Amino acid sequence: ERSQNSMASINMSYLDPTTLTLIGIPGLQHVQFWIGFSFFAICLVALLGNIVLLIIIPTERSLHQPMYIFLAVLAATDLGLCVAIAPKMLAIFWFGSCSMAFDACLAQLFFIHALQGMESGILLAMAFDRYVAICDPLRHTSILTPSILVTLVLVVAIRAKVLVGILPILIKRLHLFHSIVIAHSYCEHMAVVKLAAEDIRVNKMCGLLVGFIILGFDMIFILISYILILQVVFCLHQKEARLKALNTCTAHIFVFLEFYILAFFSFFSHRFGHVAPSTHILLSTIYLLVPPALNPIVYGVKNKVIRKRVARIFLLNRQSQQ
Numbered sequence: 001e002r003s004q005n006s007m008a009s010i011n012m013s014y015l016d017p018t019t020l021t022l023i024g025i026p027g028l029q030h031v032q033f034w035i036g037f038s039f040f041a042i043c044l045v046a047l048l049g050n051i052v053l054l055i056i057i058p059t060e061r062s063l064h065q066p067m068y069i070f071l072a073v074l075a076a077t078d079l080g081l082c083v084a085i086a087p088k089m090l091a092i093f094w095f096g097s098c099s100m101a102f103d104a105c106l107a108q109l110f111f112i113h114a115l116q117g118m119e120s121g122i123l124l125a126m127a128f129d130r131y132v133a134i135c136d137p138l139r140h141t142s143i144l145t146p147s148i149l150v151t152l153v154l155v156v157a158i159r160a161k162v163l164v165g166i167l168p169i170l171i172k173r174l175h176l177f178h179s180i181v182i183a184h185s186y187c188e189h190m191a192v193v194k195l196a197a198e199d200i201r202v203n204k205m206c207g208l209l210v211g212f213i214i215l216g217f218d219m220i221f222i223l224i225s226y227i228l229i230l231q232v233v234f235c236l237h238q239k240e241a242r243l244k245a246l247n248t249c250t251a252h253i254f255v256f257l258e259f260y261i262l263a264f265f266s267f268f269s270h271r272f273g274h275v276a277p278s279t280h281i282l283l284s285t286i287y288l289l290v291p292p293a294l295n296p297i298v299y300g301v302k303n304k305v306i307r308k309r310v311a312r313i314f315l316l317n318r319q320s321q322q
Contacts, residue, residue, distance in 0.1 A: 013197050014177045020105050020192075024092045026183045027278040035282075036093030042289045043086045049296030050075040050082075056309045063305060066129045066144040071299055073153055074122045077115050078292030084111040085288055089185045105187040106168040112288065113189060114164040116263070117214040119291070121156030123256055124218040127225040128152075130252055134245050135232050163210045170203050171196075183277055185285055219260050226253065251302040255295055262287035 024032045053075040091097035178197040193203045233245045266284040300306045
């Protein structure tokens, strides 16, 4: 009887599946066509905002500073995230195009998580830049030289690619799956791992480890940077100097809080929480798409040069139309 049960469970399993099925948002399939429009609007804002930043920063000489070079890299990373997630997600919501090749799913998983890791690393680099600018302003340009900036960006990119690259390799060693239906709108690491009918403890542990090494490490050092910055700022005697120093950090603090609060909620709710699947998937999709849309708005509103250049672009367009 026991052997019959095990045979039945094997018959219900899938050996080395070539395709997977993404169902979108479980429990909300009847309205996900309309939800798609709100995500499309967010993606459009993200694409436009980040493209504008990538046009303005290289062409405006006054923005050739470490903070804005990191912002340009952040904009490129955010564009990559939108391109990695949005086309397939909107195809599921609008056209019911739910099937995806197994290897394509692993590629999407790699790019989404690697770009998330890069975004986290760039936020750490930006926090370090603000720390040097406020705590040691006289040595700012001598510490953050162009070669150091290139090295920091390369270290952030290599770290994300190497650490996240382990995850799809570990999934490839799994052969038996109890289902090929992913209850998600994109290929997320744990959503794919949970389909396996084999021992997935190594995959779970590596997922947690990679998450902590990237997100946990970055968050700790960003917090330390801002604690040190605030200590220096509140020791300044002039109120104007205090406000000016704080003003240069407000955009970073907002982006940092928004990114990590959403990241950790998504990360832990999938592993330990009892959140409804539809709520988790909506929040994890918002976490991926909202920061790319908000980042250019937050930094654009805070920076006069970017504001003026954006206004000039739109005025030129309006004049050419007239």
